[in-house]
Amino acid sequence: MNKSALKKFATSMRLELISLVKTKINFLLSDGYRENLALYNTNKVAIAQIADRYEKSKEDFIEEVAYTWFNRLVALRFMDVNEITSSPIISTSDEQPIPQMFSEAKAGDIDEELNLNRERFFDLIDKKVSGIKDSDNEAYKMLFISTCNHFSLLMPSMFERISDYTELLLPDDMLSPNSLRAKVVKAMSEEDCQDIEIIGWLYQFYISEKKDDVFAQLKKNKKITPSNIPAATQLFTPHWIVKYMVENSLGKLWMLNHPNSSLKEHMKYYIDNEKESTTFIKVGTPEELTFLDPCCGSGHTLTYAFDLLTLIYEEQGYSKSDIPSLILEKNLFGCDIDKRASVLANFALTMKARQYHKRFFKKDVKPNIVELEGIDGIKNYGSLMVPSSDEDFDEGMLSREYKLQKKILTSEFHCVVTNPPYMGGKGMNAELSEFVKKRYPNSKSDLFAVFLERGFEMIKNDGYMAMITMQSWMFLSSYEKLRVKLLKNYSITTMAHLDNMVMGIAFGTSATVFKKQKPNENTKAVYFKINLDDLNENREILELK
Missing domain, CATH: 3.40.50 (Rossmann fold)
Structure with missing residues (x-):
């Protein structure tokens, strides 16, 4: 797992999403958008919600929406690679330039469990909806949101049902090679996605x-x-x-x-x-x-x-x-x-x-x-x-x-x-x-x-308690x-004393396993001192010694 590349991706993605969400909010709240009465009236309730949230706390609101879309894209990429989705939802390949699920949907193969407005979806595919610059992109966004909402039934915490106003704030470009979707696919390699740890690392980054x-x-x-x-x-x-x-x-x-x-x-x-x-x-x-x-x-x-x-x-x-x-x-x-x-x-x-x-x-x-x-x-x-x-x-x-x-x-x-x-x-x-x-x-x-x-x-x-802590308590x-x-009052059964930077931080730490049992004269523990040169290039320990 190339953590430096993942960190660069996650930090830049956050900034890009924040910028896109902010731009989209300003557009939806502009006088120019209100002038398109048909479109404005369709989304009037959601826009009022956006205005209310934005007025109360601009930064928190933008951060919340940006993270919502980052989280879903990252989760779906992991699920695609591990074949947890029936067809790839966001992933593409050299042979398949658009997500397979979208290709299948365009051909009429849509999961019956998806709550999708099929009439509008196919009107978009057939270019029958006026005022839409990129009909395919709008149709894909419909499919993407419906899929996220479907997964909310299976994983309600990760795919908490999306509010109407959040749907409006999905980035406009979801299909092009430069879209956020494409960047997620490129950054999260199939090899990296074999390890569920990638989700936690991306969040920390x-x-x-x-x-x-x-x-x-x-x-x-x-x-x-x-x-x-x-x-x-x-x-x-x-x-x-x-x-x-x-x-x-x-x-x-x-x-x-x-x-x-x-x-x-x-x-x-x-x-x-x-x-x-x-x-x-x-x-x-x-x-x-x-x-x-x-x-x-x-x-x-x-x-x-x-x-x-x-x-x-x-x-x-x-x-x-x-x-x-x-x-x-x-x-x-x-x-x-x-x-x-x-x-x-x-x-x-x-x-x-x-x-x-x-x-x-x-x-x-x-x-x-x-x-x-x-x-x-x-x-x-x-x-x-x-x-x-x-x-x-x-x-x-x-x-x-x-x-x-x-x-x-x-x-x-x-x-x-x-x-x-x-x-x-x-x-x-x-x-x-x-x-x-x-x-x-x-x-x-x-x-x-x-x-x-x-x-x-x-x-x-x-019972046993194990914690990785700063070394200062010792x-x-x-x-x-x-x-x-x-x-x-308690017995140490084993401890690994880690030198500076072994945890990737500039101070020493200790991984200690305690037993909730009073020690006696026969109580013995096994201790290790771990230095930076005891780790390999992936920061894994070569051996305990």
Whole structure:
């Protein structure tokens, strides 16, 4: 995966989309557009909605619409390549210069489930609609929007039904070799699209300029607001670190319960510690395992846990058609304060399930991923917050969302694995600063340390917690009380201490796997020191040593 090329594409695409959306809004709200009474009256309600949203918050509105179209194009390209769509929706080839789905539709082959105005579609194809400069392009846009809305039934989080005004703001050019659609196809190679990680990387790259802006404002002593916390704190975790943490938590628990399992053969970074305590949570079947990422981002940790659980279920003889649904229903849980990130995590797990079982969409199963909302202050505190009662939630929350969110925030899991947000006390807004000082006085200096403490509240006794954090908790005097608390009450089973830039950031970090079990004189851990020269050109570890 050429990450530098993907970053260049995502950042330039964001700027281009923002420019196109802004130009389109100005055109729709212009006097010139109103003069075309027939067209204006057709879209009068949607235009009024655009005017209202634009007046309230210009920048946020433009950003929202721009990201909506970026998100759908990226998702559909991934689905095209992996043959999840019945026919390529946006993808083309040298032999097929326009998307195959459009070619088929022009020939009369249109999915009956699509809610498409067929009469208008074919009038456009036959050039019977006056005042349209590019009839084919308008017809394709109709097909594209109808397809997105169809997928909203299968993946309501990723393909949330598009508002009428958003449809009007779809970029004009969708078919030419220079269109945004074509740029997405070119940037996302078929090879890159074999890995669901590409979706998360593109999102991190897409918001990278906003992240830079947040930190520029922080230097001017402007605190990080709840709405900017996601952009300021999200950091994609290298895949080998994810594997290391998941294999030595989820994989470890399964191996302790099933020492003859062949799972170990599939875990490259698994540490077989002979000094491991003989006291562990008893797990008989895969369905009993529970795994949580409380800061799940785009779902990178959860998708690898899905892979590992699939191997466990297969080894136990479960039906291939049942495994994806069982994993999503029974085993995996995640949450995030960022709506976009939680949507991507939902999409990533759904894609995993669909790739594993072709008829998965026939099942009414949704991932246990939730955007944290509906409680006063939760966009500031995230999964640090524990609701005290049902009354904490807004009445408007849907039943499933409420139950799932409450379960995640109040339950104990077998394994908690995450890359928590990094934010020092100087960047915290007043409400967040006061909250962590009151609830987590030993770790208040940075959010990553606060999440270290919170993580132990979310796992069962003898369960595992794995986090990739800044290294400062191991050395600085400000974390002395935290160190004493952690080392007195919990056992480290393994740690990879990463030097500067190993994570792609200019400070050291540590990937630590804890067991919620008091250490004794026989407790032993396995430690690794990882330097930059221990990585290959793809930033993957050559070997643990």
